[in-house]
Amino acid sequence: MDDLIRITFKRAAIACAVVSITAVAVLAYVYFSGTTANIKDSAAIASLRQKLENYPANKTLVERFREVDLQERARFFTKTELLDTGMHICLGFLILALLCFRVYVLLSDKMPEVKKGSAVGYDSVGRHGKDLSLYSSTVTAVVVLFFLVLFSFMGLGRLPWQTKDVVKENTGAKVDLSKEWTGFRGSGGQGISSGVMSSMNWTASPRPTAKNPDDSIFAWKTDLPVKAYSSPIVFEDSIFITGSGEKKLKVLSYSASKGSLNWSSTVMVKTKIEDVEVMLEENGGAGYSSPTPVTDGEYVYAYFATNELVCFDFNGKQKWLKSLGKPENMYGLSSSPVLYEDKIILQVDESGEGKSRIYGVNKKTGEIVWETKRPDGASWGTPIVIDHKGRKELITTGNPWVIAYAPETGKELWKVDCLAGEVSTSAVYDCEKIFVMDVGSQTTVYALTPGDSGDVTKTNIVWKHEEESQAINAPVAVNSKLIIAMKDLVVCHDTASGKILWSHKLEDDFWASPVAASDLVYIPSQKGKVYVFDLDGKAVNTIEIGEKLSASMAFSDSRMYIRSDKRLFCISGESK
Structure with missing residues (x-):
C-alpha cells in the first residue's frame, strides 16, 4: 500500500x-x-x-x-x-x-x-x-x-455544481444578398445589377483607347496568380475568385476597395488534377476553374472541374469538401453552384447515358440532401431559381431538355424538348417567360412559359428565333428586351413577340455574358473591350481594357469589377 x-x-x-x-x-x-x-x-x-x-x-x-x-x-x-x-x-x-x-x-x-x-x-x-x-x-x-x-x-467563474444563466441574443438581422453580387451573374443569376449602384451615372467621358491608355479610369488593378474563366463575386468589401495553377486549385479573396490580396487558399482536394482530363483554357476548353463561386455572406462555396464542392470561411480556412466522383465532360465542368436557402444546388451534366445529376447539398455540412438523375448529356449552363406565381422553380438547360425542378426536393416539375448541340448557356427570366438558347452553327432562341407539369413541349413554347450567328454565353432580359451577344453581333429582341428591335455588327467575339445596370448594357469581349449600349440600342461607350475578357463582370455599389485572363480591374462610377 x-x-x-x-x-x-x-x-x-x-x-x-x-x-x-x-x-x-x-x-x-x-x-x-x-x-x-x-x-x-x-x-x-x-x-x-x-x-x-x-x-x-x-x-x-x-x-x-x-x-x-x-x-x-x-x-x-x-x-x-x-x-x-x-x-x-x-x-x-x-x-x-x-x-x-x-x-x-x-x-x-x-x-x-x-x-x-x-x-x-x-x-x-x-x-x-x-x-x-x-x-x-x-x-x-x-x-x-x-x-x-x-x-x-x-x-469560468463557477463550480461544477453551480449553474450559469446563459442569455442568447438574437437580433433578427438578415443580410440582404440581393444588393450584393454573390454568385454567377449576381445574386439572382440574371445579370442585372440592383441597389445603390443602379442609380449611379456610368456614362463618363470617352474612354482611352488601347493605343493611348489612361490608368485613371481604374480605381485599382492587380495581377492575378491564377487563371480561369470563373467570374468574380463581391460581398461588401471582399471579392472572391477561383483559379488553378501548378496543379493546384485555389480560392482567393481581395479587398473590393483597394484591390489588395486578403488571402489565397489552396483547396485540399480528394481528386488530383492530373487524374481528371479536361480541355484547358488555352486549347478552347473550360479548364479546371470555370465555375463561379457563390457566397451567403458568411462562407464561400466553390466548385471545380474535379467535381468537388468546397466551403471556405471568410478568413480562407477550408471548412469542408464534398467529392461527387470522377467526372466525364470533354471540355470540363463549368456549371456554377447556386445558393437556395440552406442548400447549394449543383448541376453536373456528364458525357454518357445516365450519368448526369443535379444535387441539393447542405451548405453547412456538405452532405447531399437530395439527388436527381437527369436525361441530358454533357452541358455547361448554370441553373437559376425563379418565383413564378408563388412557386419556386429551379430551371436547368441541357440537350435536349429544359427542365424545371422543385429546389426544395429535386422533384421534376415540367420539361420542354427544344435544345440541341452543345448547350453552354443559362436561362433568364423576366417574370413572365423563360428564355433559353442552344449552340450550333447558329443559335436558336426560345421563349417558354413556366409552370404546369409534365412534358409541355407542345404547349409552352411561345416563340423561337434562329439567329445569324452563334452565342455561347447567356442573354440578359430587362425592360421587355432580350439582349444577346454573339460572335460579331449584338441583337435585341422584344420579349413578348421575339421581334428584333435593334442590332449591331461588331468585329469581335463574346464569351462573357452581358450585364444590365442603370438602363445600360455592358458586354465584355475577347478583344479586351467592354461595349456599352443603352436599351434603345445606342452605342454609349467602349471601355478599353486591352486584355482578353472571358469572365462575366461583377457590380457592387458604385463600382464594376472586370476579370481578364491576367488581371482584376475595378472601375468606379463615383465622381472624382
Whole structure:
C-alpha cells in the first residue's frame, strides 16, 4: 500500500507538470492569435464604421454593423473565457505538481526504493509490480481528470455544481444578398445589377483607347496568380475568385476597395488534377476553374472541374469538401453552384447515358440532401431559381431538355424538348417567360412559359428565333428586351413577340455574358473591350481594357469589377 501511494504521487506530479506546460502553450497561441485585445481595434468594425460615415442612411449597412459588432463581442468574450480558464488550469496544475512531487520526496525518504538485486523484498515487489502500476495509473488519471474539470469551471467563474444563466441574443438581422453580387451573374443569376449602384451615372467621358491608355479610369488593378474563366463575386468589401495553377486549385479573396490580396487558399482536394482530363483554357476548353463561386455572406462555396464542392470561411480556412466522383465532360465542368436557402444546388451534366445529376447539398455540412438523375448529356449552363406565381422553380438547360425542378426536393416539375448541340448557356427570366438558347452553327432562341407539369413541349413554347450567328454565353432580359451577344453581333429582341428591335455588327467575339445596370448594357469581349449600349440600342461607350475578357463582370455599389485572363480591374462610377 505504501508503494502504491508513493508511485501514485510520482506519476501525478509528472502528469500535472505535463498538463501545466500544455496549458501554457495553448494560452500563448490563443493570446497571440484571433480576436484583438480591444473590440474597438477590430478591423471589421473599423471598416464598417467608415462605410457608415459615408452612407449613414443605409439600413442594410446599419444592420450588418450591429451583427458584426455582436460577432466581434462574442469572439472577444469567448477568448477572454479561454484565457481565464487556461490560466486557472496552468496555475492549478503547477501547484499540484509541486505538492505531489514534495509528498513523493518525503515518502521516498521514509521508504527507500527496493532495488533490483537486493536480498530482501525485491521478489515481492516484482510479483506485485504490474498490479501496483495499474492501480497507480488509474488513481492518477482520476485525480488529474477531477482537478482538470474543477479548474476549468473555476476559470469560468463557477463550480461544477453551480449553474450559469446563459442569455442568447438574437437580433433578427438578415443580410440582404440581393444588393450584393454573390454568385454567377449576381445574386439572382440574371445579370442585372440592383441597389445603390443602379442609380449611379456610368456614362463618363470617352474612354482611352488601347493605343493611348489612361490608368485613371481604374480605381485599382492587380495581377492575378491564377487563371480561369470563373467570374468574380463581391460581398461588401471582399471579392472572391477561383483559379488553378501548378496543379493546384485555389480560392482567393481581395479587398473590393483597394484591390489588395486578403488571402489565397489552396483547396485540399480528394481528386488530383492530373487524374481528371479536361480541355484547358488555352486549347478552347473550360479548364479546371470555370465555375463561379457563390457566397451567403458568411462562407464561400466553390466548385471545380474535379467535381468537388468546397466551403471556405471568410478568413480562407477550408471548412469542408464534398467529392461527387470522377467526372466525364470533354471540355470540363463549368456549371456554377447556386445558393437556395440552406442548400447549394449543383448541376453536373456528364458525357454518357445516365450519368448526369443535379444535387441539393447542405451548405453547412456538405452532405447531399437530395439527388436527381437527369436525361441530358454533357452541358455547361448554370441553373437559376425563379418565383413564378408563388412557386419556386429551379430551371436547368441541357440537350435536349429544359427542365424545371422543385429546389426544395429535386422533384421534376415540367420539361420542354427544344435544345440541341452543345448547350453552354443559362436561362433568364423576366417574370413572365423563360428564355433559353442552344449552340450550333447558329443559335436558336426560345421563349417558354413556366409552370404546369409534365412534358409541355407542345404547349409552352411561345416563340423561337434562329439567329445569324452563334452565342455561347447567356442573354440578359430587362425592360421587355432580350439582349444577346454573339460572335460579331449584338441583337435585341422584344420579349413578348421575339421581334428584333435593334442590332449591331461588331468585329469581335463574346464569351462573357452581358450585364444590365442603370438602363445600360455592358458586354465584355475577347478583344479586351467592354461595349456599352443603352436599351434603345445606342452605342454609349467602349471601355478599353486591352486584355482578353472571358469572365462575366461583377457590380457592387458604385463600382464594376472586370476579370481578364491576367488581371482584376475595378472601375468606379463615383465622381472624382
